[in-house]
Amino acid sequence: MTIQILSDQLISQIAAGEVVERPASVVKELLENALDAGASNIHILVNSGGRKLISVSDDGSGIAAHEVELAFTRHATSKLQSIDDLMRIMTLGFRGEALSSIAAVSQVQVITRARGEDVGTQMKIDGGCVKQHQPVGAPVGTVIRVENLFFNTPARLKFLKSENTEKKQITTLVTRYAMAYPTVRFVLEQDGREVFRSNGKGQLADVLIKILGLNNFRQMIDVFAEDRALEGRPAVRVSGFCSLPEFHRADRTNITLFVNGRWIQDTKLTYAVIQAYRGMLNEGRFPVAVLLIDIAPEEVDVNVHPTKAEVRFRDPQAVFSVVQRGVREALVKTTIPSQDFNSQTHFVFPQHSSDFSSTLIDNTPLPYVTDTQDQGLEDLSHIPEGLGAPQKPRTLPPLRLVGQIGATYIIAEGPAGMYLIDQHAAHQRILYEQYMADYLNQTISQQEFSGTQMFEVPVKQLKQLENRLxxxxxxxxxxxxxxTTTFRIEAVPALISQLNPIDLMPHILNVLDQANVEDRIIQLVCEFAAVKSGQVLNQDAMQSIIRQLERCQSPQIAPDGKPTLIHMSGEQLAREFNKR
Known part of the structure; x- marks a missing residue:
């Protein structure tokens, strides 16, 4: 077979394969053009999952009459003039490939009118060939209709998923842009039915309420973190929302990231978000997050992938650090709203038969403690202010102490049934949140030793310890x-000052080579300091655990991911006793 130069039409169809993978790809390119044109209102109309029709209308700046045909030519763009422009690009599109690629594999009609022009322009393109080009009356803005996608490349049609799958892809895409551009009003119609509308009032919260629903949005908290530019490090700002630990999903696809208004896929930044929840979520569960990252355009390379979904940062560690810190601080700072629980009218407690007399449990209702000072249990550390002033309602209500069983579990009653609390796991959670907050705020209290505390370090762990001092x-x-291999303990966290730290050191040595070593050590210290299973607690001690657990950020999960409590509602108890 002889070597031949490909025709322009075939070249365009091949190039379209990189840009136009599916109907959602068309919607993406047209949306980005509309946003780059400064549109305030964008209307997307889709039929048959985008196979038959995709129409995107906007009120942006429009295309000048003499540039309409040029806009559908390969590598024609108004976004770039030189390579220097590419290094500081702020627009979503810039390669000049999208419109020509779409036109090469579909039948396109464009109606547009630029600001300052009295008449609009209509042009029809069939498989890359211009069929009509004429003036027409039109408002300022652009309407692009894409019909019969892949009509001239039937092999591509075979690779499309089901119509419902393509619809979901388009809906997901549009909602992403609505999150990134809350000042723009988006309307999406599929097969004559409106499936999404944002109000364009500029509040990300409004968009998330539409996407997640009000009840789910109430489980989201604000995120904001900023690093100013320092020598050798860029300025980075992160804003958005992340979920409380009680609101989670089975996969990480609900972690949505944007860089300078562009949706991106970045495994390292996704991992940064997940790591911020370490100790708060069970294994295999993932948070919901929408984070907008702002960084100088010259600090990020968006020209990495044809879809521009992947980017490359000049200093990825700086961005990773701000994202993780922003989410973690938001979680630590979230607290519970103050309420008055002194009145017993808040709850209905079961009536106990006068024929039953318990010598083990005092069933007299105890007052609900709202003071910041807890009673009893001197070895329980007080949860600091700053963890005690929550912004969002929590899933753990104030509880009434009933008693202890097996010197391991605390029995409590709430407005929605019975709670069995693992005293060791619950105390771990209390200490973990205090210790983590002190660590983040650099306010950890130390206790110096006046005596001699020595421990031996195995030779194979010596270097690791020296590196982690x-x-x-x-x-x-x-x-x-x-x-040579002996270390002296001069001071320890005040949290364990009454314990023998020698017993803890072998466990710490075993985690020094692990990722997130700080978090692992904090977990070990809290497990070491927490009250133990099998330890009989007096009433004041149990009440102190309950009161402090109520104020925790993640009261239902221990730092190692195990549950701190089991809840049985009144309905569940009734079913167990065959009363329902």
Whole structure:
């Protein structure tokens, strides 16, 4: 077979394969053009999952009459003049490939009118060939209709998914742009039915309420973090929303990231969000998050992938750090609204038969404590202010102590049934949130040792410990080398000052080579300091655990992901006793 130069039409169809993968790809390119044109209102109309019709109308700046045909020519763009422009690009599109690629594999009609022009322009293109080009009356803006997608490349049609799948792809795409551009009003119609509408009033919260529903949005909290530009490091700002730990999903697809208004897929930044929830979610569960990252355009390369869904940061660690810190701080700072629970009219407690007398449990209702000072249990650390002033309603209500069973579980009653609380796991959660907050705020209290506390370090772990001495000091541990493989403990976190730290050190040595070593050490310290299973607690001690657990950010999950409590509603109890 002889070598031949491909025809322009075939070249366009091949190039279209990189840009136009499916109907949602067409919607994406047309939406980005509308946004780059400064549109305030965008209307998307789709039939048959985009196979038969995709129409995008906008009130943007429009296309000048003499540039309409040029706009559908390959590599024609108004976004770039030189390579320097590419390094600081702020528009969504810039390659000049989208319109020509779409036109090469469909039948397109465009009606547009630029600001300052009295008459609009209509042009029809069939498989890349211009069939009609004429003036027409039209408002300022652009309407592009794409019909019979892939009509001239039937092999491409075979690779499309079902109509419902393509519809879902388009809906997901439009809602992403609505999140990134809350000042723009988006309307999406599919097969004559409106499936999404944003109000364009500029509030991301309004968009998320439409997407998630009001009840789910109430489980979202604000995220904001900022790093100013320093020598060698870029300025980075992160804003948006993330879910409370109680609101989670089975996969990570609900973590949505934008960079300078562009939706991106970035496994490292997604991991940063997930790591911020470490100790708050069970394994296999993932948060919901919508985060908008703003960074100078020269600090990010968007010209990495044909779909521009992947980007490359000049300093990825700086961005990773701000994202993780922003989410983590939002979670730590979220607190419970103050309420008056002194009145017993808030709850209905079961009436106990006068024929039954318990010598083990005092069934007299106890007052609900709202003071910041807890009673009893001196070894329970007080949850600091800042964790105690929540912004969102929580899933754990105030509880009434009933008693203890097996010296391991605390029995409590709430407005919706019975709670069995694992005293060790619950105390771990309380201590973990306090310790983590102190670590993030750099306010960990240390207790120095006046005596001698020595421990031996295995040779294979010696280098790891030496490399982590600085990390340990930020967590409240002060160690010094005292011989070849012997270390002296000079200070420990005040949290464990009454315990023997020698018993803890082997466990710490075993996690020094792990990722997120700070979090792992915090977990170990809290497990070490927490009250133990099998430990009999007096009434004041149990009440103190309950009161502090109520104020925790994630009261239902221990730092290691295990549950802290089991809840049985009144209905569940009734079913167990065959009363329903």
């Amino acid at each position: 600085g990390t340990l000091e930020t967590l409240g541990f002060k160690l010094s080398l005292f011989g």
